[in-house]
Amino acid sequence: MNAREYDMVIAGAGPAGATAAIKLARAGKRVALVDRAGFPRAATGAGWLNIKARPMLEELRAPLDDVLAHPFQQVTFHNAELTKSSSPKLKDSLGFLVDRTQFDNALVDAATQAGAALCAGHEISAIEPLEDRVVVHREAAEPVAGRFLLLAAGRGTLWLDRLKFSRSPASRPVWLGTAFSGDGAAEAGNVGVVLGLDREGSFALLVRSPAGCGVTLNWSGDKPQVRPMFVQLCRKLFEKQLFPVDLSAPAASAEITFSPASFALEMDTHVSKNALVAGDAGGFVAALSHEGLYPAMWSARIAADVLLEASAAPRPQDVLMTYETRWRAEMATYLSPPNTDMHYLLPMIFSNPAMADRMALAFFAGENL
Numbered sequence: 461m462n463a464r465e466y467d468m469v470i471a472g473a474g475p476a477g478a479t480a481a482i483k484l485a486r487a488g489k490r491v492a493l494v495d496r497a498g499f500p501r502a503a504t505g506a507g508w509l510n511i512k513a514r515p516m517l518e519e520l521r522a523p524l525d526d527v528l529a530h531p532f533q534q535v536t537f538h539n540a541e542l543t544k545s546s547s548p549k550l551k552d553s554l555g556f557l558v559d560r561t562q563f564d565n566a567l568v569d570a571a572t573q574a575g576a577a578l579c580a581g582h583e584i585s586a587i588e589p590l591e592d593r594v595v596v597h598r599e600a601a602e603p604v605a606g607r608f609l610l611l612a613a614g615r616g617t618l619w620l621d622r623l624k625f626s627r628s629p630a631s632r633p634v635w636l637g638t639a640f641s642g643d644g645a646a647e648a649g650n651v652g653v654v655l656g657l658d659r660e661g662s663f664a665l666l667v668r669s670p671a672g673c674g675v676t677l678n679w680s681g682d683k684p685q686v687r688p689m690f691v692q693l694c695r696k697l698f699e700k701q702l703f704p705v706d707l708s709a710p711a712a713s714a715e716i717t718f719s720p721a722s723f724a725l726e727m728d729t730h731v732s733k734n735a736l737v738a739g740d741a742g743g744f745v746a747a748l749s750h751e752g753l754y755p756a757m758w759s760a761r762i763a764a765d766v767l768l769e770a771s772a773a774p775r776p777q778d779v780l781m782t783y784e785t786r787w788r789a790e791m792a793t794y795l796s797p798p799n800t801d802m803h804y805l806l807p808m809i810f811s812n813p814a815m816a817d818r819m820a821l822a823f824f825a826g827e828n829l
């Protein structure tokens with residue numbers, strides 16, 4: 461079957477892929493945005509988006525006013541035993557509570573409005589890197605080919621290894637599970653964080669938003685421990701009236717996935733033949749908060765700039781190679797774990813209000829602890 465030809469093929473229409481598609485299509489490139497899902501599609505519940513994403517969304521001219529209608533300023537930290545809490549006093553909003561369905565679909569809409577072709581509803585079955593282009597084969601649909609590929613197929617994607625984006629094994633796996641209910645919605649919205657579940661960096665994020673309420677557990681350590689810990693935490697949060705809904709039942713059946721927190725820093729390269737990788741697929745997830753939306757968009761924006769330059773250069777692969785140094789210069793500090801012993805820091809967050817303020821800025825804004 462003959463491939464449809466584009467300048468750029470983007471594998472994955474999540475926040476990373478859609479961001480790059482908007483930028484590349486606005487620059488006049490013929491862009492194919494390929495995803496297995498049909499659109500609009502449903503995504504998991506509520507999440508939070510860093511306030512720093514706002515200028516990026518403005519630059520992309522994405523029509524996201526409705527999506528960004530719920531800024532949050534109120535944050536509460538809890539200790540692992542749920543016996544102590546601390547509420548930082550913050551001058552400004554730290555981010556937005558976002559309905560992921562609305563957010564993800566709004567970005568894809570903006571990409572198609574910018575001129576990207578959405579090739580949706582078919583699984584990518586093979587990616588063939590050739591000397592002068594990359595061909596993306598799809599199940600039960602014609603292939604699409606582009607001069608360059610951006611891999612943005614999310615966490616755990618098979619194509620990372622297959623396209624030889626080399627990496628070292630994760631030093632310490634991080635697991636993630638989420639439980640959500642449409643009940644317990646809160647108009648003003650707020651965010652809680654249960655810190656130090658393993659006396660170190662494991663934590664749970666508690667979100668109440670106009671879409672409902674959810675708990676997400678992020679656990680560094682053994683996978684078998686995740687589910688019992690998650691169920692027990694959800695039950696305890698409800699019993700202690702720290703959360704309006706008992707999410708222990710959804711927690712018991714939650715899918716437990718690998719989290720690529722700060723994995724970008726462990727990868728040897730994000731450049732392959734005629735291809736770059738961005739978003740979760742490239743491990744662009746902050747180490748402290750496991751925040752991925754803003755880093756996904758940020759890495760995709762840098763990748764799109766590099767792809768634009770490469771497309772005009774006599775030796776494009778040389779330009780693609782600059783991606784590694786460019787994202788590291790901009791993003792490495794943001795993605796890195798805090799240079800602090802969490803074991804000693806955690807008690808101070810509940811005894812020293814200034815430390816709680818600093819923790820909030822580190823967790824939600826990526827500032828230095």
Ligand SMILES: Cc1cc2nc3c(=O)[nH]c(=O)nc-3n(C[C@H](O)[C@H](O)[C@H](O)COP(=O)(O)OP(=O)(O)OC[C@H]3O[C@@H](n4cnc5c(N)ncnc54)[C@H](O)[C@@H]3O)c2cc1C
Nearest residue numbers: 472474475476495496507508584613614638739740752753
């Ligand atoms: C439960 C959960 C809650 C989260 N909450 C937050 C939060 O509140 N705030 C935050 O900042 N981050 C959060 N994150 C992280 C955030 O969701 C990710 O970092 C972000 O979605 C990454 O965007 P992406 O575009 O790189 O990948 P994705 O959003 O995963 O998009 C990848 C796309 O590739 C497509 N794809 C994959 N493989 C194929 C294939 N073979 N063929 C065709 N298509 C394919 C998928 O369908 C998908 O659309 C959360 C993550 C999870 C799992």
